[in-house]
Amino acid sequence: MKNKYIIxxxxxxxxxxxDFLKSAYKEIATLLDExxxxxxxxxxxxxxSKRENVFxxxxxxFPEFSKNKLLNxxxxxxxxxxxxxxxxxxxxxxxxxxxxxGLITDGRSITQRNxxxxxxxxxxxxxxxxxxxxxxxxxxxRNFTIFLSSEIDDYFYIADxxxxxxxxxxxxxxxxxCLLDKGYNIHSQNFDFEENFLPKIKIKSLLxxxxxxxx
Numbered sequence: 001m002k003n004k005y006i007i008x009x010x011x012x013x014x015x016x017x018x019d020f021l022k023s024a025y026k027e028i029a030t031l032l033d034e035x036x037x038x039x040x041x042x043x044x045x046x047x048x049s050k051r052e053n054v055f056x057x058x059x060x061x062f063p064e065f066s067k068n069k070l071l072n073x074x075x076x077x078x079x080x081x082x083x084x085x086x087x088x089x090x091x092x093x094x095x096x097x098x099x100x101x102g103l104i105t106d107g108r109s110i111t112q113r114n115x116x117x118x119x120x121x122x123x124x125x126x127x128x129x130x131x132x133x134x135x136x137x138x139x140x141x142r143n144f145t146i147f148l149s150s151e152i153d154d155y156f157y158i159a160d161x162x163x164x165x166x167x168x169x170x171x172x173x174x175x176x177x178c179l180l181d182k183g184y185n186i187h188s189q190n191f192d193f194e195e196n197f198l199p200k201i202k203i204k205s206l207l208x209x210x211x212x213x214x215x
Contacts (some may be wrong), residue, residue, distance in 0.1 A: 004213060005152045006094055007102035007144075009159030010112060012185045014087050014206075015119060021048070021186070023079040028070060032062050075111045079118050086206035091124055093210055102147050104157075106131040106138055106164075138164045144172060158209060159199075162191055166199045177201045177209065 011017040022045070029041040047054050055067050094101050103125045105112050109132045116122035127147060131137040134146075147155070155174035159165035166176040178199035181189040191198060201212060 003100070003152050004097075004154045004156065005100040005102060005147060005149070006156045006158070006209070006213070007104060007147060008157075009161070009165060010103060010105035010115065011107070012160045012181070012187075013158060013179050014084055014121070015081055015115060016084060016184045017186045018184055019081045020079050020115060023081055024074040024077050025054075026080075027077045028058070028073055031073065032058065032065065075108055076114070078114050081115060081118055083119055083121070084206065090206045090209055091121065095124065097213075099213075100126045100152065102126060103128045104138060104143050104159075105129070109133050139168050141168050141171075144168045144174075148172075156209070156213070158206070160185060160189060161187065162189070162193050162197050162199065167197045170196055170198075170200070175200055175212070177203055177212065179206060180204050 008014055011020075025044045025048075026037070026041055029037040029044060033040050044054050044058070047057055055070050058070055059065065059067050091101065101124055103116075105128075107130065109130050112130045112132075113122070116128070122128070129143050129146060131143070134143060136142055138144075144157075155169070155172065156177060157166070157169040157174050158177045158179060160179050160181065162178065166178065169176040176199040178189075178201070180202055182204075203209065203212075
């Protein structure tokens, strides 16, 4: 049997970034006005949906809090989030097959590490690359080549953003897999790029990866 390395993106692949946003908004609303936290939380979501600057609004309403302080709470809070549908089953399957499992994620160390701890998956991965810790962001080639090993025959990269996720895996002859947006992704999923930016395979569910690996 060939040795396989399955490498994941985090945000909008294993977990929806919008869930992290909602968790942070709840934390901030509770801190700012515990007696009206639900009303304030709903107001924040409404303004976000209208593409307004939520933090500018909060600073106007609560001038004792600076924008930087609120952003720090947003980025550094310990989130109440859950894995996307199918993610736990897939990760358990990969572990049962003794495949190598990796993660490449852009973002701040404390933010991304808190997500992994809250999801209880930090120890699942054989290697984790967080851009702030590593010193570069996707699509820098180094964020991907760090996983290369003479012991591995096949590489698979599962992510969601054609703008930066798939060009390097394609160059490295990995199997690039895109999880299609079900309408929850914070950033719109755009496939209007040159072919070398596009994934080799598109999936609607993470569980489809099982059959892809068996081919």
